[in-house]
Amino acid sequence: MEPILNVHGLQKTYGGRGTCTKALQGLDFRVFPGEFVGVMGPSGSGKTTLLNCISTIDHPTAGSILVDGSELTALKGKALSQFRREKLGFIFQDCNLLDTLTGLENIALALTIGGAEPRSVERRAREAARLLGVEEVLDKFPYQMSGGQQQRVAAARAMVTGPALILADEPTGALDSKSTGMLLGQLDKLNREEGATILLVTHDAFTASWCRRILFLRDGELYRELHRRSMDRKAFFREILSVVSELGGDSGDVL
């Protein structure tokens, strides 16, 4: 099977001579269709840089990123915008929804930007809202919704265009535990029932435990890869925690 996302030898260096910071130092991994992959790592491990490169917000220094067969580093201007709206769906930590639009309109926005047939927009947006269980807030404005509802509306917007890859950047960062559980449950359902491919960046072990596979980054390199396989979420969660403590605590150096 062809991978949806193929990252090869990805390097990103910030700054110039003398003061250069290597955010990513040769990263290799693949994500296949229908996968729910988590990226974890402590602050400064390169999570955000990786996501920015994949979402075409930032340009890598070296290496290649292939999404659904197209090479990102070669894209510019209009092709870049087109790529973003056709191949990618985004869920961010905050500033996710436009405060001037209702829930329905926020979902519809992704479609209208992509030039969808106007008559079909509302139907498709409602369908996406149904999938994420946010039908009751469609006529509300973001400030009238809870944080969890906002994120689920954002998730609906991310998947409504049927993107090749949904990128979620700390989507639960600003949520309480109940909303977190609800959002992740919906993403999981989206992954299992609709076959959506999701790449989720987080530093929270509980959030990561919903994924099927987790990539751990440290200092811009792939540190460890963890597969859930047939484990239940609790066992997977404990395993994640042990890797996290290894990663963050650096116990080997201390003891």
Added chain:
Amino acid sequence: MSCKLAFRNVGRSIRDYAVYFLTLTFGVCLFYTFNSLGDQSVMKFLAQNDNPNVEGIFLLMGVFSAFVAVVLAGLILYANQFLMKRRKRELGTYFLLGMDSGRVSRLLVLETLLIGLAALISGVALGALASWALDKLTVSMFLATPGEIFSFTLSRPAVGKTTLYFGIIFLLVMAFTGVNVSRSRLIGLIRSNRTNEEVAQRPLALAVALFLLGCVSLGTAYAILLVRGLLRIDLLWFLMLGLGTLGTFLIFRSLSGFLLRLTKGHPGYYKGLNMFVLRQWSGKVHTNCASNTVISILLLLAIGVTACSVGLNDTITSAVGGQSPYDLTVLNYGRNGDYEQADVSALFLAAGVDPQAVFSKVESVTVYYNNETATGFPEAGFYAAISLTAYNSIMEGRSLPSLSPEDIPCPTPDPIVNGPAADGVVVVSDELASRLVPRRQVVNINYRGDAATVDALVRQTLEGAQDFTGGLDIMINYKLDNYYDLMGAKILVLYMGLYLGLVFLLTAAAVLALQQLSQAADNARRYKLLSRLGASETMRRKALIRQVALAFLLPLALGVIHAFVGMKAANEVIQVMGRVDSVHSSLLTAGLLLLIYGGYFLATCFGAWRTVRTGED
């Protein structure tokens, strides 16, 4: 330290808040230009000729300038408020770094001082240029021989007055800033950019009801104005103003909810960024309905005043120009009230002016006492009568249509002499005229050669002549006198109209621009999200332009409708004085509107796009 920071901040402000700085500069420029009228060559020329309008012009200019200063002070304070809002976070940082409010106040006062100075200097410089251009324009409009009379000068009194007035305004701004800073709380400053837009939803029925109510009250105001005219100022007149304002306000207030529902059912709503633009606009049009009302009324005043002054200007031309068909008219009132024919050419010759050499035409006519029972025209309105033959010969001399016997008796269609004596003359048949009592001899004279030289020669000679009239009561009406009167009146009307009109227009456009730019920071966040969702740059730029255009066009649309109705009423007033050339005045007003309003629109689009772009990834 404070000084360095202030300089840096000002440098940045001038770049970031170009519209604010431009408005200050334009305000100073306008103020200077119109207050430097006293040093303009045309005004100097008129003052030399003892023009009765000169004093009126200066008096009105003083009054208007005070009024304009108040308007500009309001605008500048409003603009400053916006700037402070945008800089809240920056101020918060100063406080966080441990600056006390005294030092922050000092910093801001210093900044205001620097910006004020910069605006004052650039404004006066621009004003000197504008004043020179205005002078040149007026000279070319009114004087046949511009010659040496205009030069590029800086008017000291105008500089003084401008500095004084704007000094006071900037002091006010400093005081407000100081008070603002000392009253602000750190938490409010730091969290200032985390406010979310609250879009209240109201039932459609309410919006429709309010909209209809607005239309009705506006319609009533229009009806009152059109039926009763512009100048009957009583209780109902104020009611009309109140209803007009209320109607405008209600329409703005209800329009967002109303229009949104209308467009929502349309498939075009879900096309591209249409939905986004409409929502952006409707959220703001509701919050800004009060300022939109003010802007609309300012635009009405700007359009109305400018168009009326230009229209009135044209009317004055046709009114006064028609009354001076000759270079000179001599009115001979006779001796001690009794009619006595005189040989005017001989009188001139005796005084030292050779009529053969300097006059191309000398034409003597007798007018008679109007006898109501004989002519059928009331003596109250018609003081004299003229015979058909005499009238027709006068008209023939000027290649104007003559009258036939069937037309008479009737008032003279065209003036027979210069000045006010041309009004109130009836044309009667020769037979009837022979039965009337002669009243006055009028002699119309045209010069030979250069009018200005001959005119000066005639005046000089008559002044120096001993007893030119030979005991007769003689009045002389010079065309040039009428012309200067006309010029004075025209300058009065045109300058005052342009001055006020421009200030109103500037204020309206500046308020709109500042509102749009102050939202730019919020917009930057939204446009950044659009970019991440894959909206191309072209798409986003178009959306931003449409958003700004909507904000600019809505108050303009209502303002233009107001102005249209207002002008209809105003034209009826002007029409009493003469013909109104509404095409000319409309074109000129539209041109000015396009220039200033359009200029501000473009500047706003550029500024907003700059902010939005820099906020992107």
